[in-house]
């Protein structure tokens with residue numbers, strides 16, 4: 037319920053939710069925890085925690101590099117869940133685990149769900165489980181976050197709506213993750229198309245880095261996910277770990293404050 | 302039971318495990334394919350290209366000297382090496398390129414290991430006037446240099462992939478990312494019976510021409526069916542193509558995987574023999590992976606077999622016990638490569654040499670007059686440089 041409650045609360049305040057994506061335990065556990073505390077401090081509302089995988093097909097260059105780095109560090113789903121438990125203890129943010137399907141399959145669906153619950157994970161996103169296959173993880177007490185894309189047809193939108201999800205992850209573009217400029221009008225049409233079918237919170241992700249982008253979708257989306265932009269900051273500042281958390285906090289503040297002020301003014 | 306079912310499953314295996322973004326493209330492709338599969342004009346057009354352009358049908362050749370040297374069994378070769386571009390891959394790329402054109406797509410995307418599928422896709426793109434981008438691991442670009450030049454001469458853009466294993470697996474990831482970005486004007490021509498539904502079905506159907514021809518040829522030449530059919534298995538398309546029309550017949554079917562340098566993890570790519578259930582590149586199948594589900598690095602002397610996954614229909618045929626899957630080492634494949642070259646004057650692709658090697662291995666123990674067909678999936682021109690290097694013991698690569 038944490039995810040639903042948090043989003044409902046924000047919707048009441050007419051405030052855009054800011055969801056931060058960060059790869060678990062890269063560059064290392066302690067620095068990653070510092071980053072997560074900074075994100076919370078900066079006003080982010082939910083945390084999406086990535087699990088490194090050898091073949092991250094839905095991810096663009098920047099996040100893909102983090103997957104490969106994580107794999108080289110020996111990270112995997114089990115260690116990702118261990119780390120999630122540390123995150124749970126270090127912050128108050130509702131926690132969404134992002135993992136490709138194969139590691140979950142290897143762990144076993146029941147063990148995965150149990151370990152998620154024990155680690156304090158509230159929801160999961162599995163980018164290579166389309167709507168037809170999402171049911172494989174159902175009935176385990178985990179919030180399953182369905183994804184839609186601009187290419188999604190009305191029956192697919194309906195399928196996502198029928199799941200009564202905590203939110204729908206609306207992929208902004210035809211493409212993989214990565215910072216880019218967004219086709220604003222097209223995305224607005226698409227969000228309206230989804231909105232017409234469901235009252236579930238809609239969270240826009242992929243390609244978002246700037247406050248102006250957030251502002252553009254105010255009122256249409258209930259929140260945004262920011263991932264590659266944070267990953268770029270991590271890459272740029274990880275050699276100066278004392279500066280890194282502060283930079284992340286500032287970026288969150290910029291995104292969050294602006295959306296807040298836009299609504300108030 | 303007709304496989305796959307409407308959700309793309311062959312028994313437990315198959316399906317569609319890709320980002321939701323790509324689902325509409327797969328649904329569109331499936332719809333277009335099902336429509337064209339039953340369309341007489343499309344089939345005629347495909348027949349025309351297979352015959353007048355690619356040179357089908359491919360001969361069935363009785364290899365008498367090889368047979369005599371190996372033992373009592375009679376070894377036949379299904380000569381897919383004689384197809385235009387030098388392998389069975391052209392059967393599939395002509396079919397898919399025609400499909401892409403009918404869907405109004407302007408561009409083909411392909412992944413390639415040995416470069417044979419890349420060359421076959423670049424060729425189909427040229428003859429149908431489509432753009433073409435081929436993704437290839439940088440390690441493979443080195444060991445299959447000749448094919449890189451061929452693709453470029455055919456007008457394709459070859460994009461090197463210097464990530465992860467730098468082989469077919471990562472080239473495939475990159476091709477999928479391109480497809481996710483560009484499917485409105487691009488079609489991804491997957492080169493084997495792998496990937497999300499409808500690819501395993503579609504590629505099998507396009508390759509089944511091999512088995513249908515073989516059936517007719519063997520009946521004409523020998524008055525019956527062969528006792529055994531042997532094919533190498535990377536993703537499994539040449540094997541599926543030659544096996545498929547024989548699934549309901551009393552014919553022993555043998556798939557040969559690359560045993561590489563040994564049984565240690567990372568030293569082979571014997572997915573069906575040594576892997577377990579898993580999802581890679583959009584299908585639930587067998588997979589070489591560690592206990593945490595990270596996909597394993599593989600090794601084979603043959604770039605076209607150097608892949609940790611395998612087509613879902615093979616996973617199902619293995620489970621049902623209909624096809625037996627075996628392994629052949631780098632060394633045995635190399636010996637077979639030389640033996641076929643010198644006994645029959647046919648230089649096989651290193652991939653196909655795996656099937657030849659297994660035929661030689663069992664031929665000695667087989668009863669007299671028993672017949673054995675090897676799918677000679679490709680010719681070895683592309684491998685000459687690499688084999689010379691290996692035989693010369695020259696590790697510097699010069």
Ligand SMILES: Cc1ncc(COP(=O)(O)O)c(C=O)c1O
Pocket residue numbers: 388389414415416417418492493494533534535536537538539540604605606650652653678679680
């Ligand atoms: C000549 C040849 N045979 C076999 C293969 C392996 O693919 P498949 O198992 O799909 O036939 C390749 C792949 O590149 C090839 O070039």
